[in-house]
Amino acid sequence: MKLSRRLLIAAAAATVAGGAWAQAWPSKPVTIVVAYPAGGDTDALARVYAEKLTARLGQQVIVDNKAGASGTLGTSFVARAPADGHTLLLAPSTLVVAPLVLKLAPATAHDPAKDLTPIVMTGTIALLLGTHVNGPKDMKQIVADAKAGKKLTYGSPGIGSPMHVVAEVLNREAGIKIDHVPYRGIAPAINDLVGGQITMAWGTPGAFGAQIAGGKIVPIAVSDTKRTPFLPNVPTFAELGYKEVDIAAWHGLLGPKGMPPAVVASLNAHMNEILKMPDVQEKMKVFGVGIVGGPPENLKKVIDSDTARFTKLVKEFNIQAE
Numbered sequence: 001m002k003l004s005r006r007l008l009i010a011a012a013a014a015t016v017a018g019g020a021w022a023q024a025w026p027s028k029p030v031t032i033v034v035a036y037p038a039g040g041d042t043d044a045l046a047r048v049y050a051e052k053l054t055a056r057l058g059q060q061v062i063v064d065n066k067a068g069a070s071g072t073l074g075t076s077f078v079a080r081a082p083a084d085g086h087t088l089l090l091a092p093s094t095l096v097v098a099p100l101v102l103k104l105a106p107a108t109a110h111d112p113a114k115d116l117t118p119i120v121m122t123g124t125i126a127l128l129l130g131t132h133v134n135g136p137k138d139m140k141q142i143v144a145d146a147k148a149g150k151k152l153t154y155g156s157p158g159i160g161s162p163m164h165v166v167a168e169v170l171n172r173e174a175g176i177k178i179d180h181v182p183y184r185g186i187a188p189a190i191n192d193l194v195g196g197q198i199t200m201a202w203g204t205p206g207a208f209g210a211q212i213a214g215g216k217i218v219p220i221a222v223s224d225t226k227r228t229p230f231l232p233n234v235p236t237f238a239e240l241g242y243k244e245v246d247i248a249a250w251h252g253l254l255g256p257k258g259m260p261p262a263v264v265a266s267l268n269a270h271m272n273e274i275l276k277m278p279d280v281q282e283k284m285k286v287f288g289v290g291i292v293g294g295p296p297e298n299l300k301k302v303i304d305s306d307t308a309r310f311t312k313l314v315k316e317f318n319i320q321a322e
Contacts (some may be wrong), residue, residue, distance in 0.1 A: 025085050027261050029060040032088045032253075035074025035095075037067045040185070041206060041287040042251060045122070046090040048283050049253070052114035052274040056095075068156060069108065070098040070321070076108040079115040083256040085263035089116065094247045095163055096306040100314045101160030102321045113307045117259040118252065118299035120271040123289035125249040126228040127166055129154075130208050130217040131200040132193055137218055139174075139240050142200070146176035153179045155189030159321050163202035165310065166223045166247040168317045173242045195216060204249065205230040206288030224248045230288045251289065252299045268296055 032041045032050050045076040050061040055196040060146060066074035071094050081087035089213045095112050104110075136152075146152055156163040159182045171177055178200070186203045193201040205228055211217040212231075219234045223245045227236055237245035253271060255264070274280055275293045284291060292298065313319075 015164060022092055025260070025266070026057055026059040028086055029062060030057065030086050030088065031062055031064050032090050033074045033078050034063055034065050034090055035067060036065065038065050041204075041289070042090060042092050045089055045251065045284065045287065045289070047273070048280055049090065049122070049274060052277065052280065053270060056266035056270050056274075064121060069104070070102060070160065070271065071095060072102060072104055072110070073100050075112065075116075076110045077105075078254070079110045079256055080276075081247045081256050083117070083260075084256040085255060085259055085267065087256065088267075089121070089254045090122070090250055090251060091254060093306060094160075095252075095254075096308050097160050097165065097314070100310055101319050112254075113258050113303050116254040117257055117264060118254055118296045118303060119259075119264055120253050120296060121292045121299040121302060122215050122251045122253060122271065122275060123284055123292050124224075125204045125206070125251070125287075125289050126222040126224040126230075127163055127202055127247060127249055128205050128208055128222050128228075128231070128234070129167075129170075129200060129202055129220040130193065130212065131214055131220055132196055132198075133218055134196070135199050135218070136220075139220060139242075141239075142178075142220070143174050143176055143301070146174075146178060146277070151179070152200070153181050155181045155183055155193060156197045157186045157189065158182050158184060160319050162249050164319065165313050165317070166245060168314065168319070169201050169225075169247065170237065170242060170245050173237075173244050190217070196213060204288050209288065221245075228288065229290070230285070250292070250302060254299070264296060 018066045032046050032296050036042055044061045050063050053061040066077050078087055078089040141302050154167050186207045189201045192198050208217055212219055221235050221237045222228050225246050272293045275291050
């Protein structure tokens with residue numbers, strides 16, 4: 001009986017503490033760290049969310065760009081920040097891959113699956129293979145050209161990016177070898193693709209949008225389990241017979257490990273409401289981002305699944321940053 005009474009008292013105390021956290025937070029401005037330079041899609045979406053959260057939380061929410069080392073500098077900063085809900089991270093799925101391919105110094109070493117608190121998965125993004133307008137027009141031609149010994153190259157936003165990994169999965173599945181040309185971001189890769197310096201490139205529908213509309217890039221297929229609504233006439237690789245080429249990208253909001261559950265729940269609820277706003281949905285559409293939302297567990301499952309899958313693929317393809 002005494003033990004039961006103690007457990008009830010402890011549970012009640014935890015509930016009160018959680019309520020106190022919910023009432024006290026936020027007690028100062030909240031920072032959303034973006035581990036990439038200003039101007040990209042992650043940065044742009046972070047600023048949209050920050051504006052909406054500012055109006056809902058009664059405290060200023062600001063975006064802080066901490067770029068470097070493929071996003072690991074900003075991520076490690078958040079992982080080491082106080083877990084009080086005032087320092088958050090909006091990250092793309094590169095969050096999972098980067099630590100697997102980079103040799104991180106002890107000061108920046110981290111494990112996204114263990115050192116961060118998932119809050120909400122904000123959206124998913126299909127990965128798209130596009131070719132130069134005078135290059136191959138479909139996968140059959142790409143495979144035929146590759147097997148005939150024609151030199152083909154693909155650009156990606158960098159070594160170890162999801163685009164790099166999915167391209168190597170395609171090489172394996174199709175039994176071909178298309179050479180990788182890594183860039184520092186997708187914009188210069190697209191510029192070289194339009195200029196004819198590379199045969200094809202991997203990006204996102206939003207990044208390729210203007211060039212596809214202008215007839216300068218031909219969309220070949222998307223590496224997702226279903227077609228993207230932003231390019232409904234473009235097939236998936238699974239439809240073309242390459243069922244293992246199903247890697248998609250995503251964005252998620254996270255915080256340091258050990259955040260109070262009440263704060264996580266509050267942020268999750270606010271973000272789910274924000275993701276329903278028409279102007280937010282329109283902004284996400286510009287970047288080709290499909291809205292997800294849902295409980296924190298959704299993001300945790302994806303991070304755990306991606307960590308296991310990418311660990312295997314990075315080892316299989318011996319992907320290491322130079």
